[in-house]
Amino acid sequence: MRAYIIRRLMLLIPILLGISLMIFLIMQFIPGDVISGMLGIEETPELRAQLEKKLGLDQPLYKQYINWISKAVRGDFGTSFRTGKDIFPEIMSRFKITFQLTIMAAIISWIIAIPLGILSAMKRNSIIDGFVRFISLLGVSVPSFALATLAILLLSKGFNYYPSVGYVDITVDPIRNLEIMFLPAIILGSSMAGSVMRMTRSSLLETLRQDFIKTIRAKGASEKVVLFVHSLKNALIPIITLIGMQIGSLLGGAVVIEQIFSIPGLGLMTLTGINQRDFPVVQGCVLFIAFVYVIVNLTVDILYTYIDPRITYKAGR
Amino acid sequence: MESLKEVFMGLLKDRVGRLGMIGVLIIIIMALLSPYIANHDVTEMNAKIKLSPPNSEYFFGTDEFGRDVFSRIVYGARVSLWVGLISVGISATSGLILGLVAGYYEGKIGTVIMSIMDMLFAFPSILLALFIVAVLGPSLTNTMIAIGIVNTPVFTRTVRASVISVKSMEYITSARSIGLRDIQIILKHILPNILAPFTVQATLALSGAILTEASMSFLGLGIQPPDPSWGSMLSESRKYMELAPWLAIAPSAFIIITILSFNIMGDSLRDVLDPKFKL
Numbered sequence: 001m002r003a004y005i006i007r008r009l010m011l012l013i014p015i016l017l018g019i020s021l022m023i024f025l026i027m028q029f030i031p032g033d034v035i036s037g038m039l040g041i042e043e044t045p046e047l048r049a050q051l052e053k054k055l056g057l058d059q060p061l062y063k064q065y066i067n068w069i070s071k072a073v074r075g076d077f078g079t080s081f082r083t084g085k086d087i088f089p090e091i092m093s094r095f096k097i098t099f100q101l102t103i104m105a106a107i108i109s110w111i112i113a114i115p116l117g118i119l120s121a122m123k124r125n126s127i128i129d130g131f132v133r134f135i136s137l138l139g140v141s142v143p144s145f146a147l148a149t150l151a152i153l154l155l156s157k158g159f160n161y162y163p164s165v166g167y168v169d170i171t172v173d174p175i176r177n178l179e180i181m182f183l184p185a186i187i188l189g190s191s192m193a194g195s196v197m198r199m200t201r202s203s204l205l206e207t208l209r210q211d212f213i214k215t216i217r218a219k220g221a222s223e224k225v226v227l228f229v230h231s232l233k234n235a236l237i238p239i240i241t242l243i244g245m246q247i248g249s250l251l252g253g254a255v256v257i258e259q260i261f262s263i264p265g266l267g268l269m270t271l272t273g274i275n276q277r278d279f280p281v282v283q284g285c286v287l288f289i290a291f292v293y294v295i296v297n298l299t300v301d302i303l304y305t306y307i308d309p310r311i312t313y314k315a316g317r
Numbered sequence: 318m319e320s321l322k323e324v325f326m327g328l329l330k331d332r333v334g335r336l337g338m339i340g341v342l343i344i345i346i347m348a349l350l351s352p353y354i355a356n357h358d359v360t361e362m363n364a365k366i367k368l369s370p371p372n373s374e375y376f377f378g379t380d381e382f383g384r385d386v387f388s389r390i391v392y393g394a395r396v397s398l399w400v401g402l403i404s405v406g407i408s409a410t411s412g413l414i415l416g417l418v419a420g421y422y423e424g425k426i427g428t429v430i431m432s433i434m435d436m437l438f439a440f441p442s443i444l445l446a447l448f449i450v451a452v453l454g455p456s457l458t459n460t461m462i463a464i465g466i467v468n469t470p471v472f473t474r475t476v477r478a479s480v481i482s483v484k485s486m487e488y489i490t491s492a493r494s495i496g497l498r499d500i501q502i503i504l505k506h507i508l509p510n511i512l513a514p515f516t517v518q519a520t521l522a523l524s525g526a527i528l529t530e531a532s533m534s535f536l537g538l539g540i541q542p543p544d545p546s547w548g549s550m551l552s553e554s555r556k557y558m559e560l561a562p563w564l565a566i567a568p569s570a571f572i573i574i575t576i577l578s579f580n581i582m583g584d585s586l587r588d589v590l591d592p593k594f595k596l
Contacts, residue, residue: 018436029452141577143528145535146569149551153558153565249441256443256532260555270444271536274451286448290439 001305008298019290020072024065027283068283077284082276087284091266095251095288098258098265100170101188102250104181106243108189109196114239116193117200122227124205132197139194145256148187152260155183167264184261188254192246199242203235210234236307244300248293327589334585340578347394355388360543368561378563380553389545390567396546397575400461401526407465409519412472417503419473420480431477434470442467446529447538455538463533464526475518479511513590520586524579531572547572 039047052058056067071078077087113136120132155161163183170177207213208231216230255267262268266285273281328334347354357375363383371378377386415434419427437445449463483489484507492502533539534548542549547568554564 015436015439018432019439022436023448026449026452137577137580138573141524141580142573143531143576145532145548146551146572149555149558149565150569152555153562156558157562249443251441255447256535259536270447274447274538277451282448282451286440286444289441289444293441294439 004305005302008301012294012298015294016291017069019294020069020287021065023283023286023290024068027279028061030279072284072287077287078280080273080281081278082281087281090269091284091288094264094266094269095292097167097169097263098251098254098267101181101185101254101258101263101265102247104185105188105192105250105254106247108185109192109246110243112190113193113196114200117197118204118227118232120197120201121204121208122223132201136194136197136201139190139192139197141194142191143256144187144191145260147191148184148257148260151183151187163261165262167262180261181263184257184263188250188257192250195242195246196239199239200235203238204231207231207235233307237304240303240307241300244296244303248296251289251292251296324586324589328582328585331585331588333581334588337578337581337585340574341582344394344398344575344578347391348398349395351391351395355385355391357385357388359384359389359392359545361385368557368564370561371563377567378561380550380561380564381557386550386564386567389550390547390571393545393547393550393568393571394575396457396540396544397527397530400457400464400530400540401523404461404464404526404530405468405519405522407461408468408472408522409515411465411469413476413515415469416473416476417480417507420477421484421499421503421507423481427477430473434473437466437470440467443529443532446533447536450533450538455541457540457544460530460533460539464529467529468522468526471522472515472518475514476511479514480507483507483510517583517587517590520579520583524576524583527579528572528576 039051049058056064059067068078075088077091079086080090116132116135120129120136123129152163155163164176164180167180168176208226213226213231216226221230251266254265255271257263258265258268259271266289270282270285270289272278273285328338361384363379365383366375366379367381367383369375369379369383375385375387377390380386380389415430419430440448446460446463446467449466450459453459453462489502489506492506497505530539530546531548531551534546535552537549537552539548540546550568551565551572554561554568557564
């Protein structure tokens with residue numbers, strides 16, 4: 001087990017290097033010239049040479065990459081073109097906000113999806129099942145930004161409720177913070193719930209069909225025991241994979257919801273960076289998000305071994 | 318793979334699947350016949366009638382520039398479907414080639430291809446698409462390229478997995494033993510046998526691509542004005558939510574109907590083509 005974790009952690013290194021190389025190479029496709037963009041009309045050959053030297057752009061490409069990545073691993077993501085501030089501390093403080101939003105959304109989605117998924121599987125082909133399947137199909141098909149816009153419209157027209165503007169940090173005023181985060185979290189949560197519901201249903205049905213469940217039933221176990229003691233745990237693996245992927249992609253991909261509700265998370269930081277053509281910020285955010293995504297997926301893989309002892313991951317396999 | 322007619326009949330038999338097909342058909346008709354369905358010019362501005370509520374002349378009302386929302390929705394279907402088809406075309410073609418090669422030649426070439434795909438997989442998809450567009454600059458073409466690249470790994474994985482399972486079949490061994498060349502085996506004997514999962518994947522990817530385009534346009538990094546896109550229409554509507562709620566309702570409704578229909582169709586297509594998934 002420990003050997004497996006160590007091996008996986010070692011494998012992280014080439015993956016992360018590959019990802020960073022990919023980001024670096026994509027950045028080379030930026031049309032036009034970053035320096036002219038930065039200098040504008042003040043550009044002179046001297047200023048240009050000075051700035052190129054300062055940013056290390058006069059070096060060959062491979063040196064630029066080594067330079068960038070060796071700083072990045074030490075937590076130095078450079079400074080923003082726009083504000084001149086260090087990027088890494090900014091990413092960390094934004095990440096806390098996105099992290100909170102993601103966790104709230106994930107919990108909401110489990111509360112909705114897992115009981116409904118189980119109910120749907122138990123009452124297969126009933127009216128309840130049909131209803132749950134319809135709801136989950138809607139959940140998968142309604143994009144979060146459309147849901148958010150319609151929810152804001154409905155709340156403002158029907159209930160005279162307007163979502164709060166102006167973000168307040170949880171350390172400053174926890175109650176106000178939860179008030180602000182609640183609506184976006186519900187919307188993200190309902191978007192996630194659709195696929196979790198479908199996965200819970202189909203995974204549970206798959207498990208219930210297996211031979212060992214027949215044996216347990218034949219031994220006279222009650223349906224409750226069959227469901228809660230034997231089936232659920234076995235059905236969990238694909239559900240956890242899905243949840244892991246969702247959390248991973250939300251941690252960097254809650255861009256749209258953060259933009260709609262003006263929540264200053266990592267997604268909004270990336271988007272602002274893109275709109276202002278602040279490339280060091282974009283590069284740093286994308287690298288960080290990909291890193292988090294890989295770590296979350298690795299954590300999910302390791303979690304499997306705890307849920308399902310049949311998976312042993314022998315070294316060398 | 319079953320014949321096209323059988324697949325079609327199978328889809329028709331499923332009640333929900335039929336609904337999905339009707340939805341998809343409506344969107345396709347809107348896209349193909351937009352010049353005949355739309356009753357106004359999509360870019361024509363008229364300040365006198367701006368933000369008019371829906372009426373018999375402007376079925377879905379008008380926007381802040383007095384443009385007809387109905388006509389923009391109709392042309393928006395064309396944009397959505399076009400972006401969906403081209404970007405899925407890009408990812409399906411590249412995924413098919415890469416997956417065939419990676420699956421057939423499992424050795425070094427396969428490892429290299431799959432490592433690159435794994436790296437692309439290490440990004441949340443909307444983020445990768447936004448990043449590519451940020452670098453290339455927002456435009457219709459770049460949106461399609463970005464979505465195409467983002468979806469390539471899924472296709473490569475699906476194709477590779479099916480190739481590996483088909484490759485071990487006896488008829489492939491015998492094809493090899495009678496001296497057929499690799500390219501003949503791949504094209505004549507492997508390709509036809511992996512088309513079922515590939516088709517299902519393509520239908521599902523289409524709804525995903527349409528969704529990604531709408532999200533990107535919503536963020537202002539997809540289709541650029543004055544071209545109509547449901548995502549950017551919805552985004553602009555938020556400024557006039559109090560005065561003109563119809564501006565938000567029409568594009569949301571069409572985005573939802575489109576994605577829902579494609580998802581339903583993808584689901585029943587999977588049931589028809591791959592009965593073992595049926596629960």
